[in-house]
Amino acid sequence: MNDRLKVRPVVNESGIEIQPRYGAQDVEESGGFGFIGEAGQYPFVRGIHPQMYRQRPYTMRQYTGFGNPADTNQRFKYLIANGQTGLNVAFDLPTQCGLDSDDPLAHGEVGRVGMAVDTLRDFEIAFEGIDLDKITVSLTVNGAAPQLIAMYLAMAEKRGYDVAKLRGTAQNDILKEFIGRGTWIYPVEPSVRLVGDTIEYCARHAPKYSPVSVCGYHIRESGANPVQEMAYAFCIAKAYADDALARGLDIDEFAGRLSFNFNVFGSIFEQVGKFRAARGLWAKIVKEHYGAKKPESGWLRMIAGGGGGGLTFEQPEVNIVRGAYYALIAALGGAQTMALCCFDEAYTIPTEYAQRISLRTMQLLIEEMGLSDTVDPLGGSWYVETLTNQMRARMEETMAEVDAQGGIVKLVAEGAIQAKVSAQAYKMQRAIESGEFRKVGVNCYRNEQADDLEVQMHPYNEEDTRRQVASLAEARSARDARRVAQALAQVRAAAESRSNVMPAVVEAVKAYATVGEITQQLAGVYGRYREPVRF
Amino acid sequence: MNRPIKVVVAKPGLDGHDQGAKVVARALMDAGMEVIYTGLRQTPEQVARIAQEEDADVIALSSMAGSHVPFCEKLKPLLEQAGLSDKLWVIGGNLPKQDHARLRELGFRGVFPSSSRLDDIVNFVKANVT
16 A cells, blocks of 8 residues: 555546556455456447457548538548548538528528538438448437438438438437537427437337437537546436337337447546446446346447547647547447547648548558457456446446436536536636646647648638528429428427427428428427526 | 626627637636626627627627638627727637638737637736726
């Protein structure tokens, strides 16, 4: 014990004190090896598949989209030609907020941070020439998810794919949008119900499609520590599961299609412990709390990556190195899918060049570094096993606290979670500025020579906006106005009667109703969210 | 001045990234200022109206999603019409270097791109509110 007292204390971001060395005794004291099991077997701590990357390496899915659908289609094809195995679509803010490109509130924002979408026609253009059986598509959309899921299914069906066999994912996690990211539209309660509508609809009509990807990612970006990231995400996932169960669905009908999205910046071992702990905890919740019978219902299928919160504006090229460690973390953590923030992403929409570096980073772990050779390579490390046990215990404590305070839906609606994470973000920013929390290039090893790599800015083309608005006008004039009006009336009627809106939304998008028109129908019934400003 | 400096911190447009705005708002409050945070999705008209109603000394925008120039072009005449030309206008966030001159030209005396330090923001506000 004496030598332990002599070294400087180290506490990880989750508040766990780190010992200078670990042994079998530490694992025993933290709960032992009993909850680990084997990869592919409950509780899946070591991985959800017995062979993991030996059988299939992680999918590589860079977040991409800008300008109009034709621009984005080109970039998709570039990435696929460079070995990317999935797509992760970025939409512009008007689309994400349920506004059409010609809406006055969309001024200056069309095609800016993602691809603009107004009607089904835009999906037809965006995915033209892409084999949807080979390349799975993830849609990063939340408030407007019902429309965009409907468009994806309608587009695939039109191209002859069997929707019952179609794979893909929508982010569609509205509760975290109220905590961070902010693309909410309707009040909290109907927003959660809409997520339930998509889960129910997909369970019945598109059972291979993952309608929700529950995100700890953005909660972490907003200031949560790694334990809170997972605990809040699981509280949110339970809120959606509870809604689905209340509709009469069986847990085994939909739990296996829930997926997750987590962050990777921070200490390597804390992060790997986080993923292993979370895998065991989610499996336990699904089995013990919900009584699932199918083992795959409790699989924590996840995209892990990004890491934007850890990247720096200073010395941007060093972000390439950070990205390599983040990819390592995701691979050691057993992610099914990976995406990396690019080195220039603190500045701009990534260039093709920056995207390619991120893609190569993920590829070289598989091809050169041996990360796909064996399952859970850190399993059995006394340090990592101890952390895994400790972090799972802390995640359970945090979840119990949320429940004791009235549950996640209530705490989000009141702004309580938002206030908590933003207070932590402030504390972290102060710790970085004081030098207490080290960031290379920011508060130590600053570059005084002003020879940092010059980042090439992604150009914003006003012409793209004009073309998108013109294309929207064309789509509006080409459609059957009566069919659109009838379909929109059905959307409203479904919302008013509190029945599932998805069948009506699917019909509306097939009639080329716009994202904005459908949003207006739903907002006419649900109202619009008013943000509780607490921080 | 015998009352605390009053700052309206606003999130312009559709951008939902509010972590930075909230962090800066806290820093200003810790420095003894009174902060009104608007929340997300403010139009230029709303920002001008809130600043006028609150009799703000400082109008502070936080923009992370790239639409700062078109937004500020709309906001400038509205702030002028509201009689707020003599107030301190500042903006922070993801603001590319090539836009700084344009933002200053539009009346934003303080331009704080990502990586600015909280103390620098606080000191700038203190030094420029009279």
